[in-house]
Amino acid sequence: MVAHSLGSVVTFDVLSERDFSGREVYLVTLGSPLGIENVQDELRGPGGPPHPIPGPVRSWANLADDGDPVAIRQVLAPEYRQNTYAFDIVDDLTVDNSGFLNHELTGYLVIDAVRRAIRVP
């Protein structure tokens, strides 16, 4: 699942649904606000940080520009705790988004590191 901006919060919430238990998801978040405390306060499950990562997530690559105003807190690894199945959660990577406000989706998708994270090489 490739989720941009608010879509990463939506994805996080949806994957916390029971219906998704048993699924296996490789999550890529781009310009995510999941590091913001006010956003974290609205997440399901026991409080944190670290907050529980939804069960279906097997791996999570989080990429953000350090000037992205939505991804104010870019490093998510300390904010979330691993679930039972995940093996290399969370990869945080700072990238250079030359798009609008350093946040535009297209700006992320032209970055090699982002494309590598999404595609099977």
Added chain:
Amino acid sequence: MTLGPEYPPREAILSFVVVRGGESLLAFTLMSRKGVGMSPFPYRTTVYVHGAGQQEHPLLLKRRLDGLIFGAAQGDRTVVGYYSHILHGLPADPVALEGARPDPIAIAANSSATQADVVAAIAGSTSGGLESSNRRVAMAHAFVERADEVAAAETGPQRALEGVRFPDRDSGSSSPSWPETSSSTSSTDTARLAGIRSARRYGEHLTQP
């Protein structure tokens, strides 16, 4: 890369890989890589989930993201997790629009067609308000003229549309038409149609909702 106390043992990884059958070798290779942000295992479907605000139609969004990430349409391999319509409504279906719109190339190939006919085909319907419609028509005119320039550049000094009278500019003209040609396969016609084809592509972009 952080590995916590719940990191599964190697055996667990292998059993996980085995159940993936024909993709297992690739999966193991990928899991062995330690590069940050590398896809750790193969996946059957990629789901795009967009950000906040009004989005383009999901079909267009999928087409654009497929092209940006994979370089080509991915068919069933990718889907869009779409929620923009909850707040902003669903934009017009581009497939339906495409089906309802006349083909400007077919029109341009008709010797009785006028430039206005081609412009109308490129600009699409008049929906979206007068200002929007006028803007589309004006730009479609510009595209058709550009097509004419392309055709002229490819076929020599004679302008492809030379001699054509356009009713929207010359109200006193009689029976406006494209230039008559003795052969439907002349280089001028070919270049003109290529130019119109290019103009149509721009027109499609222009008239997206």
